[in-house]
Amino acid sequence: MTSTPTGSTQTVGETSAAPPTATPARVRITPSLGGGCLLVGGLGLLSRGRSLRVIGPMVDAPGRALRGGGLTYPADGSIAQAGSVVLQASGCRRHASGSGTVTARSLTLFLGVIKAKSVTLVIRNGKLARVSRIEGLTIDGKTVTVRPRRRLPIENWGYLVALARPSPQGAHFEDGALAVHLLEPHGGLPAGAVLLVSFARLSPISPAATRARAANRRRQRAHALQLGEPLKQTPPLGLRHYIFPVAGSSEYIDTYGAFRSDVPGNWHHGDDIFASLGTPVVAVASGTLNRVGWERLGGWRVWVRDGAGDEFYYAHLSGYSPLALHSKRVRAGDVIGFVGNSGDAFTTSPHVHFEIHPRSLLRLGYNGAVDPTTYLNHWRHVVPSALPRPVHPPYPPGRVRQEARFIWRELLVARHLIRHSSPERARPRIAVPGTDRNAARAFPHSIAAAANAAAATNTKPRRALPWLLALLLALLGPASLLTVIRIVRRKQNQTGSVH
Numbered sequence: 001m002t003s004t005p006t007g008s009t010q011t012v013g014e015t016s017a018a019p020p021t022a023t024p025a026r027v028r029i030t031p032s033l034g035g036g037c038l039l040v041g042g043l044g045l046l047s048r049g050r051s052l053r054v055i056g057p058m059v060d061a062p063g064r065a066l067r068g069g070g071l072t073y074p075a076d077g078s079i080a081q082a083g084s085v086v087l088q089a090s091g092c093r094r095h096a097s098g099s100g101t102v103t104a105r106s107l108t109l110f111l112g113v114i115k116a117k118s119v120t121l122v123i124r125n126g127k128l129a130r131v132s133r134i135e136g137l138t139i140d141g142k143t144v145t146v147r148p149r150r151r152l153p154i155e156n157w158g159y160l161v162a163l164a165r166p167s168p169q170g171a172h173f174e175d176g177a178l179a180v181h182l183l184e185p186h187g188g189l190p191a192g193a194v195l196l197v198s199f200a201r202l203s204p205i206s207p208a209a210t211r212a213r214a215a216n217r218r219r220q221r222a223h224a225l226q227l228g229e230p231l232k233q234t235p236p237l238g239l240r241h242y243i244f245p246v247a248g249s250s251e252y253i254d255t256y257g258a259f260r261s262d263v264p265g266n267w268h269h270g271d272d273i274f275a276s277l278g279t280p281v282v283a284v285a286s287g288t289l290n291r292v293g294w295e296r297l298g299g300w301r302v303w304v305r306d307g308a309g310d311e312f313y314y315a316h317l318s319g320y321s322p323l324a325l326h327s328k329r330v331r332a333g334d335v336i337g338f339v340g341n342s343g344d345a346f347t348t349s350p351h352v353h354f355e356i357h358p359r360s361l362l363r364l365g366y367n368g369a370v371d372p373t374t375y376l377n378h379w380r381h382v383v384p385s386a387l388p389r390p391v392h393p394p395y396p397p398g399r400v401r402q403e404a405r406f407i408w409r410e411l412l413v414a415r416h417l418i419r420h421s422s423p424e425r426a427r428p429r430i431a432v433p434g435t436d437r438n439a440a441r442a443f444p445h446s447i448a449a450a451a452n453a454a455a456a457t458n459t460k461p462r463r464a465l466p467w468l469l470a471l472l473l474a475l476l477g478p479a480s481l482l483t484v485i486r487i488v489r490r491k492q493n494q495t496g497s498v499h
Contacts, residue, residue: 056082059087081108104120104197116135116136119197121199128163182195234375245273245281245314246352255272256369275339275352278414289324289327300317300319308359316343318340321335356372390415403428
């Protein structure tokens with residue numbers, strides 16, 4: 001509540017019902033101070049047996065800003081004068097510490113005994129910030145070097161402390177960028193009084209509130225993991241240059257965010273890059289390898305973490321390179337595996353499921369994946385000078401062991417390491433998680449192989465197909481998609497022949 005003073009230019013605020021004794025005219029203000037609230041003011045007075053009295057402009061509501069005019073206390077200015085006081089405060093929310101700033105300029109205390117060009121206090125998340133400062137401080141006409149928490153004597157009646165840490169006063173913390181402590185009565189103020197310039201008063205968060213705040217963060221994180229939706233942002237990654245994850249002819253379309261019933265959130269967290277079985281898969285950046293091995297949905301999978309902390313997920317491989325199994329370090333362009341269809345992709349065409357998890361979004365867990373299409377469109381394609389011999393870790397236990405063995409033999413045939421592949425009747429029949437397996441069984445041929453055959457006359461790496469194909473993939477299924485790809489390739493070839 002505010003009101004207009006009468007008969008004087010000074011304003012006074014109180015946090016208790018007790019009126020100030022040295023103020024001939026005053027405005028009574030009762031701030032609404034709750035848990036975690038911050039109050040900032042230009043001038044405050046602490047006296048023994050009394051709560052803080054606020055003199056001049058103050059801010060205690062979240063998000064408010066006030067640019068005050070001059071400050072004079074009392075009416076003759078014998079205690080304090082300031083040319084201007086600028087204040088701002090925010091963050092007064094439940095279980096949240098406050099932040100604010102207050103600056104008093106052209107300050108004069110006790111008829112010029114203490115002067116300063118400016119006194120600034122900055123509070124960030126309930127703590128005194130290092131950017132708080134005092135400029136042009138003089139005592140009895142002598143320039144004083146400001147050192148935090150150092151006592152500077154003032155004649156024989158008091159001392160001054162600059163940039164002190166907030167000290168507890170009952171249930172609150174309150175202190176100023178500049179605090180004048182009176183050892184003897186002076187200027188109408190009693191002994192023991194403390195004059196605060198550019199001060200803050202903060203209600204600290206209780207241990208119970210701290211625990212509640214941590215529990216709330218855990219609930220929010222769990223909620224994001226369970227119900228997270230596809231992200232719209234594509235933040236810049238930490239490095240400047242990256243390598244396309246598949247070294248060879250490949251096709252991909254933007255299916256990020258498409259419905260998937262067997263993954264957290266029920267949406268596709270990456271893009272599927274289709275290529276012939278056994279096509280080399282390379283590290284997109286230099287960094288480290290982790291989580292190399294079998295996973296129920298991803299099959300043979302691997303994670304790459306670059307030097308900036310961004311993470312990249314590869315799934316459905318048919319095998320690894322020796323580097324991936326025996327080293328934790330990798331360089332950009334190193335072969336780490338080979339295209340396959342392991343895991344829940346066993347009944348689909350060979351491809352690599354590729355995800356990007358920027359470091360800035362790792363707090364969201366698996367749902368911190370972003371749409372990789374725009375990144376892939378600009379990454380450089382490489383061709384390895386030599387291909388390592390494929391290897392694999394121990395086969396996973398259970399029925400998927402037959403799947404891993406079958407895919408491994410197909411990889412050896414694709415790499416021309418053995419001559420004969422397993423007959424189709426030897427293909428294991430395994431219940432694969434997901435909703436697309438029936439459509440895949442109805443059309444078991446390789447989409448990537450058909451696309452590569454159509455592009456045989458043009459060796460230039462292709463970009464992502466139009467976004468409309470992504471919609472067709474979801475609506476029509478792989479069989480119809482192959483027909484669309486053939487039509488598109490035929491039109492492109494006809495257009496190329498005309499030109």
